[in-house]
Amino acid sequence: MREAYHDQLGELAEQLADMCGMVSDAMERATKALLDTDLALAEQVISDDSKVDDARASVEENAYALLALQAPVATDLRTVLAVIHAAESVERMGDLALHVAKAARRRHPNPVLPDQVRPDFASMGRIAVELAREAREVIRTQDVDKARSLEQADDEMDDLHRHLFSVIMDKEWPHGVASAVDITLLGRFYERFADHAVSVAKRTVFVVTGKMPGYSEDEDI
């Protein structure tokens, strides 16, 4: 019985890791759609989002079944609840990739981004994808040190996000308000995506160590 339980718990973690892979692919494609003004790719991200939602529903159902049938306690209970929380975060990461893809579609055939900020978004996209992949590895390996290294990448994201604001807030910004508004929202989508990836990794650390690392949910902006 306990062995069957641990098998089920392992499957649940694997489902969650797969979800992280799905949203990292989604963010990779959404960023490419944004940078290359690629409508087909944007459409693909948009239609694929329901797969992430389905995966989350499945994780949640399996977690509920595990709770109802096995009534785990202590660490096992916390593990199952951590998976439920993390699945919610990963689904939200999928929504954020979807928002990026929708922004690319909304402005098509025009590019959303002026050349001036393209390198920033290329970097933010790279970091976001990397963070989601690292969260997947943390879930698979339960490597606590790796989880901590995510925070470094998240700091990099926050720096880029702040830099972006300084660029669009500059009096010399030549691309107008509409473009600044798009960039503001897009910047926030990437930054929130990164926050969620870090929170998924931290929940995994919590399950392994029993201690939740110091954690601020959201940046000031």
Place this chain on the structure above:
Amino acid sequence: MREAYHDQLGELAEQLADMCGMVSDAMERATKALLDTDLALAEQVISDDSKVDDARASVEENAYALLALQAPVATDLRTVLAVIHAAESVERMGDLALHVAKAARRRHPNPVLPDQVRPDFASMGRIAVELAREAREVIRTQDVDKARSLEQADDEMDDLHRHLFSVIMDKEWPHGVASAVDITLLGRFYERFADHAVSVAKRTVFVVTGKMPGYSEDEDI
């Protein structure tokens, strides 16, 4: 034993309802701070946010204890998990009120909002506060019809949010990029606050009816 369990569950719901009251007060004060350029009020919202975080931690601990000691199944299990999810949403609502207060503080002694959009934010604030209070009532009364009426208020919020974009995106917008960026983010904070209030009410409906009402987590923008 079962009676003790239902008492505990009732207390848990009451704790969650109290959290809704806390964040609706926070959003009311944050909006007043924003509209009246009231630094002291903004500071109060900022320092009070930790109380919401503490309340959420307490809800979560009590829910864990309930799961571990009583091992509920079926509807009871779903109720406890719905409370855990809802507490996460309400904490996030508190964070969004905090962001509004921080925006007011950041620009002090200057007002964040040009006169042109003040009525929009007064309305968004009013709806946000009302939604959080209605979510509290839904939790207390488990009134399914009331839960549905939240969606109407949320539609109103979405309309205001869209209107706001049309105002700042207008070629004649005279207040510059920095102001448009502030308004973009603030608009999003109110809109997300409303989304979370609706999701809390819907989770309550789910517990009562066993069916999750049709639900889209987030608007396009």
